Amino acid sequence: GQNIDQPTEMTATEGAIVQINCTYQTSGFNGLFWYQQHAGEAPTFLSYNVLDGLEEKGRFSSFLSRSKGYSYLLLKELQMKDSASYLCAVSDSNYQLIWGAGTKLIIKP
Amino acid sequence: DAGITQSPRHKVTETGTPVTLRCHQTENHRYMYWYRQDPGHGLRLIHYSYGVKDTDKGEVSDGYSVSRSKTEDFLLTLESATSSQTSVYFCAISDSEDSGSPLHFGNGTRLTVT
Numbered sequence: 719g720q721n722i723d724q725p726t727e728m729t730a731t732e733g734a735i736v737q738i739n740c741t742y743q744t745s746g747f748n749g750l751f752w753y754q755q756h757a758g759e760a761p762t763f764l765s766y767n768v769l770d771g772l773e774e775k776g777r778f779s780s781f782l783s784r785s786k787g788y789s790y791l792l793l794k795e796l797q798m799k800d801s802a803s804y805l806c807a808v809s810d811s812n813y814q815l816i817w818g819a820g821t822k823l824i825i826k827p
Numbered sequence: 828d829a830g831i832t833q834s835p836r837h838k839v840t841e842t843g844t845p846v847t848l849r850c851h852q853t854e855n856h857r858y859m860y861w862y863r864q865d866p867g868h869g870l871r872l873i874h875y876s877y878g879v880k881d882t883d884k885g886e887v888s889d890g891y892s893v894s895r896s897k898t899e900d901f902l903l904t905l906e907s908a909t910s911s912q913t914s915v916y917f918c919a920i921s922d923s924e925d926s927g928s929p930l931h932f933g934n935g936t937r938l939t940v941t
Contacts, residue, residue: 751929
């Protein structure tokens with residue numbers, strides 16, 4: 719079967735750095751997405767990785783290792799507004815998105 | 828932001844009644860999707876459309892039907908609602924089936940079936 723694993727919840731301190739991991743087992747791989755979802759709102763696109771390595775976008779970076787079936791989202795200089803759920807999704811061999819259950823990130827002052 | 832509107836935003840209905848949720852887009856995107864989101868689960872695809880009158884089933888399509896008579900509108904119908912269909916429903920659009928094309932989501936419909 720296809721599976722995406724993420725931690726259910728993480729807590730971090732304002733101004734710090736946090737890394738949210740995602741491991742996947744899918745039939746084929748056509749890229750990995752990260753989305754941010756604030757409580758009661760729609761998911762919004764953060765990043766896309768299809769090749770191994772690190773992609774940086776401001777305070778957010780996303781890393782992919784296809785051989786390990788592993789990705790992480792790195793958030794630097796955490797702000798209170800970063801409190802949200804972070805969703806990992808993999809595009810499989812049929813270009814269907816397989817979604818993880820999401821990681822709820824709690825930021826404390 | 829992509830122009831996607833879902834209606835209604837909230838709905839309470841009784842078991843056995845029909846319910847239709849509407850998704851309207853102003854982006855002229857070809858691909859439209861209906862997902863449901865439940866605690867402890869990832870987003871699950873119900874149905875999707877790749878053009879007018881072209882639709883296909885997702886992984887949790889039982890009990891749901893869809894129609895797309897115009898590019899801008901994608902309707903999701905629960906023919907006879909059940910309590911297991913209590914959920915938050917999201918519509919999403921994309922302009923390409925290419926693997927790197929992100930989805931843009933509507934604000935969701937919270938449906939409660941009593």
